[in-house]
Amino acid sequence: MIHTMREKPFLFEVCANSVESCLAAQEGGADRVELCAGIPEGGTTPSYGEIQQARKLLSSTLLHVIIRPRGGDFLYSPLEMERMETDIEMCRQLGVDGVVLGCLTADGEIDMEKNARLLASAKGMSVTFHRAFDHCPHPERALEQLIKLGFDRVLTSGQQPNALAGVSLLRDLVRQAGGRIAIMAGCGVNEHNILDIYRATRVNEYHFSARIPIKSEMRNINPNVYMGEQGVDENTILRTSAERVKNTINALLAPLNQ
Numbered sequence: 001m002i003h004t005m006r007e008k009p010f011l012f013e014v015c016a017n018s019v020e021s022c023l024a025a026q027e028g029g030a031d032r033v034e035l036c037a038g039i040p041e042g043g044t045t046p047s048y049g050e051i052q053q054a055r056k057l058l059s060s061t062l063l064h065v066i067i068r069p070r071g072g073d074f075l076y077s078p079l080e081m082e083r084m085e086t087d088i089e090m091c092r093q094l095g096v097d098g099v100v101l102g103c104l105t106a107d108g109e110i111d112m113e114k115n116a117r118l119l120a121s122a123k124g125m126s127v128t129f130h131r132a133f134d135h136c137p138h139p140e141r142a143l144e145q146l147i148k149l150g151f152d153r154v155l156t157s158g159q160q161p162n163a164l165a166g167v168s169l170l171r172d173l174v175r176q177a178g179g180r181i182a183i184m185a186g187c188g189v190n191e192h193n194i195l196d197i198y199r200a201t202r203v204n205e206y207h208f209s210a211r212i213p214i215k216s217e218m219r220n221i222n223p224n225v226y227m228g229e230q231g232v233d234e235n236t237i238l239r240t241s242a243e244r245v246k247n248t249i250n251a252l253l254a255p256l257n258q
Contacts, residue, residue, distance in 0.1 A: 012249050014240055015209040021240035022054045025061060028245025032062035034100055041071025045087050055094050064098035064128065065091050074104040074132040081114060088121040098126030108137050110145040119150060129154045139169060143176055153182035155207055162188030167200035174202055191251040198252055210244035
C-alpha cells in the first residue's frame with residue numbers, strides 16, 4: 001500500500017478500466033487511479049484478480065477502487081449493502097489505498113445511515129463519494145452532509161452532462177467546501193478543456209479516463225453474434241493512453257508554470 005501522497009497543487013486521477021489502463025495512467029504521471037469494471041454502466045466493482053494485480057504492479061500511483069455492485073440507481077437493498085461491505089473488506093486485505101462509493105435515499109438525498117455504515121467499513125482508507133452526488137436535488141445541503149460524514153472528496157460534474165458545462169456549480173462547491181472536503185471535477189475532462197475548467201472553478205483535483213480505441217487482433221469474427229447489446233462495437237477495446245494522460249496533465253500545468 002502507498003500510504004502517503006506527495007504534496008502537490010493539483011491531483012490527477014485516472015478512471016481505469018483495467019490493469020493495463022492503470023499502468024498507462026502511472027506511466028503518464030497520474031497521482032491515483034479509480035479502478036472500475038462496467039464502464040458503460042458508469043463503473044462497477046472490479047474482480048478480485050483485477051484489483052490484486054493492479055495493487056501488485058502500481059508503485060507510484062495510488063489505487064482507489066469503486067464499490068458499486070451494479071449499474072443503475074444508488075438506492076441499495078440490504079443484500080447489496082452486505083456485498084459492498086464485503087468488497088470493501090476485500091480491498092482492505094489487498095492493500096488498496098482508497099474506495100469510491102455513494103448511497104442515496106429514494107428522494108435523491110444523501111443516505112446518512114448507509115453511507116456511515118460503509119465509511120465505518122472503510123476506516124483507515126481514503127474515501128470518495130462518487131457522481132451519485134450529481135443526482136442530489138439540493139447539492140449545497142448534500143455537500144454539508146458529506147463533510148459531516150467524513151468523506152475525503154466528492155467527484156462531480158457540477159450536475160451537468162460534463163464538467164465543462166457544470167463549471168458554475170463546481171465553482172460554488174469549491175467556495176462552499178472551503179478546504180473541508182476536496183471537490184474533484186470529472187466527466188468529459190480532457191486535454192482540450194481542463195485549463196478552462198480550472199480557470200472557471202479553481203478546482204484542483206481532476207478525474208479523467210484518457211482512453212483511446214484499440215482494434216481487436218482477432219482474425220475471425222462472427223458479425224451476426226453479439227455478447228451484449230446488438231450494434232455495440234465489440235471488436236474495439238478502450239484503454240487509457242499514457243500519452244493522453246501526460247497531455248491532459250500538461251495542458252493544465254504548462255500554461256500555469258509559464
